[in-house]
Amino acid sequence: MRKPFIAIALLFISSSAYAAAPVLFYSDLTSGPNSGGQNDKGAFVTIWGNNFGAARGSSYVTVGDGLVDNYPEWSDTKVCFQLGSLAATGNIVIKVGDTVSNGIPFTVRSGNIYFITPAGTGTGTFTDPFAPGDWYLTMAAGDIGYFRAGTYNETYGDVAGTSNFCFRTIANGGACNEGTAAAPIAFAAYPAETVSFSAPGPVSPSYNFRVYPGGTYEAKWFTFSKLDCSAYNACFTAGTGWRIVGNDCEGLTRTTALAAGIIGTLGESAKILGNDIHGAATNDHDAHAVYAQGCLSDGGVEIGWNHIYDNDADYGTLVLFLSGPTGCGAAEYIDDSSVHDNIIDASSHPAPAVGLEDVSAYSIDPEIPVVSVYNNVIIGAGNAAQGSSAIYLSNGKAKVFNNTCAGTLTRAFTINEHADGYADLVMMDVEVYNNIMDMDSGAAAYYYIDPAYSGSSAVDYNAYFGLGTYSLGDDAHPANGDPLFTDRTTDDYSLTSTSPCRDAGTEAVNAVVTRDINGRARPDDLLFDIGAYEYASSASTVSAGGSGGGGGACFIATVVYGDAREKRILERFRDDCLLKNRWGQTFVRWYYRLSPAAARYIRKRERLRLVLKGMLRPVVWLAEKSLEK
Secondary structure (H helix, E strand, O other), X not given: OHHHHHHHXXXXXXXXXXXXXXXXXXXXXXXXXXXXXXXXXXXXXXXXXXXXXXXOOOOEEEEOOEEOOEEEEEOOOEXXXXXXXXXXXXXEEEEEOOEEOOOEEEEEOOOOEEXXXXXXXXXXXXXXXXXXXXXXXXXXXXXXXXXXXXXXXXXXXXXXXXXXXXXXXXXXXXXXXXXXXXXOEEEEEOOOOOEEEEEOOOOOOOEEEEEOOOOOOOOOXXXXXXXXEEEOOOOEEEOOOOEEEOXXXXXXXXXXXXXXXXXXXXXXXXXXXXXXXXXXXXXXXXXXXXXXXXXXXXXXXXXXXXXXXXXXXXXXXXXXXXXXXXXXXXXOOOOOEEEXXXXXXXXXXXXXXXXXXXXXXXXXXOOOOEEEEEOOEEEOOOEOOOOEOOEEEOOEEEEXXXXXXXXXXXXXXXXXXXXXXXXXXXXXXXXXXXXXXXXXOOOOOOEEEOOOOOOEEEEEOOEEEOOOOOOOOOOOOOEEXXXXXXXXHHOEEEEOOOOOOOOOOOHHHOOOOOEOOOOOXXXXXXXXXXXXXXXXXXXXXXXXXXXXXXXXXXXHHHHHHOOOHHHHHHHHHHHHOHXXXXXXXXXXXXXXXHOHHHHHHHHOOHHHHHHHHHHHHHHHHHHHHHHHO
């Protein structure tokens, strides 16, 4: 009797069998030694994500299936651990309760670990730390330098760089080494300590970290983690392979003009992840929060999970891609890049949030790069005086998916035919899907496409509010009306249960967008939601993408009962009975793969839903009786 009953019950339960799973976004280090350093236990590594729990409890981290040694920092979104001797090359995974996260790769390798203090005079050990300048002269590929608490406000690298650390490599006539892709050099804050780099300018130091500005720019493969940076000019001017993770960057604090970014890139394969980027005071539209430029023909730029806010650069674009043939040779171009999962707040000083200007010259480049802009929350962007949009697209190819543009002052996006008068600099292909265009009442239009634009464009399944019913004609599936955010007054732009953005998007984005800004699997319900957030129902989970979790899809019981008592009985039966044996676990996994299509069919047919409600009564009764035993 049990197995037939299991089969019947499984047809009607929702996917909330699994607790909210931890999800990993990124780490600061991607490789390091598991010995040496403090207590001979290897490198400290920090991971960021969601659902780790406010305190560790019985949760733990493994690296390559080996338990790590200790945890000097633990919060719901960030964990720092020391590798220890059991860590091995493989995935970093976190286990919280009965749920396991996705994995992110890590390589255990050789390398030295040093410690630095502002007034150090020693040999670089934990008990006898280096002076900052001695670390600069000693560091080599694969080395990690942990900076202890204090303020670092002098010029420690090449003096010609007018910065705290200017990386002028031996190959460029300087005194420092550089890292490699397999063995970067890392500058990291020691766990749970505040490490401040100050470059107050206007004379040296006026930058925090930069590649040598004369001749070739290259100083490759450096990582910077969890540092507090403040600079008269830029906090970071990055070379190839720079990984800038989890820092607080207050830059461009000067009140005079400078064409730069608080974080700028001059090389390829840069990663700018999880930073607070703020404080620009130049009042100059050529200044930016992130400025991706140069001839990046062998690896793009990833800009993800940052908080960009409180930057006064007149109407200067906050995240700008500006490279291409004006400063590059033939067949040199910025490679495929991404701007994702950021909170970009322009409300204090209105400006465009994201701009693509010169990323290729299509007549001479071997391929046209794509910049994917997705899962961003963009607040108060645009500039009415300048007519600038929240997102403007002038060159290359673009995928603009699942962004929430809230309180937009002019237009949510613009597609222009040419940039800066160069005939070769054109948009070739643009896709705009699943975005919320929430407009200020004084905005000019939801968006604008240049009549001269000759490339292809697809605008579909977007949500529109603030300027009346959508009537521009490009979008065949518009969602009109108030998106019903959770709380505009606190900038909480997640969706409420009755939002017209729920289940109103297209799955055409699924090659790029698999999660929302919080790490929740898409789709969480029947279809993709519009905007940066998937609606989080009380029964849904955050998926760990490959952890074995159900992913939160809304199945038949949820369609039939909503969140009523009957559905909760079936869920308890599944959790307390079916998932207690191997056969039931296998069947649950099978069911979650096959049942979403049935749920979608039922949801659109009210009469069938009522019939099923009647059929389910004996199933619910049997489940309840089974639970009482």
